[in-house]
Amino acid sequence: MKMFGRMMSCCVALLLTFSSVSAVRKLNSITHLRSVGSDISSQEDCLRLLHWFANTVDINTNDDIRLTFGPNLRDYGSHQYRNDEELLEALPRGYQYYSLGNIHREGSLRLPPHVIQSEQDDGNRARIIIRVREQNVDERISRIIDRVYITQHYEAAEHRKRDYDPKPTYGITTSLLRAIRRFPMDSDNINLLRSLRNRYRSDADDSQLSEIRNTWGHLACLGLLLFIVIQHTSA
Incomplete structure (x- = not known):
């Protein structure tokens, strides 16, 4: 019985470990x-x-x-x-x-x-x-x-x-x-923005891409990433 109890304790400990990791x-x-x-x-x-x-x-x-x-x-x-x-x-x-x-x-x-x-x-x-x-x-x-x-x-x-x-x-x-x-920290290339928009199926149109580019400057790719993730979440 003591051996069974120890085995049960070990099993519970393992389950707790796996559950905490997963x-x-x-x-x-x-x-x-x-x-x-x-x-x-x-x-x-x-x-x-x-x-x-x-x-x-x-x-x-x-x-x-x-x-x-x-x-x-x-x-x-x-x-x-x-x-x-x-x-x-x-x-x-x-x-x-x-x-x-x-x-x-x-x-x-x-x-x-x-x-x-x-x-x-x-x-x-x-x-x-x-x-x-x-x-x-x-x-x-x-x-x-x-x-x-x-x-x-x-x-x-x-x-x-x-x-x-x-x-x-x-x-x-x-x-x-x-x-x-793929969204670099130092690019406002409009063709890259279009490519990323299409790759990740964003519904940003060209005027919105231009606005992101004008607002974010060299961080335009970060601005687009935020648009893709956050706009999708709030939609």
């Missing part, structure tokens, strides 16, 4: 991103941050995501994330979680103004969490990201502003990062 849904495409937009209250801030991240990291042909900055240096508002609230799965040996996007943390590299301004307007809640594995390669430290999450802190009214809200927490796949990278 609770973080993965987003694989722009379509998936559009479908969950209503879950993210600081939606535009999260999208701006995610767009910046996708266009900042390196992704090679093997789908390895490599950091181009130092999370230990507090670059881009980064700091170690301890997962105290067990939002994510327990860390394997040799891995570390980092949180990115806190505009109040000073580092040698800062987030671009269009991300900082958005965060200021909505209370500095949007975050990206990455799981990083460090390797020694030719006497250099190589940091490879094998998990990416988008999340946000609770609203101030929840009185849990230091914790992350599990509802708008999603795993971001390499496929989605590659899709977002």
Whole structure:
């Protein structure tokens, strides 16, 4: 009976572990991103941050995501994330979680103004969490990201502003990062905007594309991404 009890306890523990891990849904495409937009209250801030991240990291042909900055240096508002609230799965040996996007943390590299301004307007809640594995390669430290999450802190009214809200927490796949990278940070080419509109079946007409281009300037592709995701959500 004691052995049976221990087996039952182990089974329950495993079920709880699997349920907690599987609770973080993965987003694989722009379509998936559009479908969950209503879950993210600081939606535009999260999208701006995610767009910046996708266009900042390196992704090679093997789908390895490599950091181009130092999370230990507090670059881009980064700091170690301890997962105290067990939002994510327990860390394997040799891995570390980092949180990115806190505009109040000073580092040698800062987030671009269009991300900082958005965060200021909505209370500095949007975050990206990455799981990083460090390797020694030719006497250099190589940091490879094998998990990416988008999340946000609770609203101030929840009185849990230091914790992350599990509802708008999603795993971001390499496929989605590659899709977002099709919207570069430095282009207002109208032909590219038309191509992206058609690819993602947006109903933005040419006059709306011109308005996005005039409003957003070199960030016109980001403006179109926000239009595609947010307009679809609010429709």
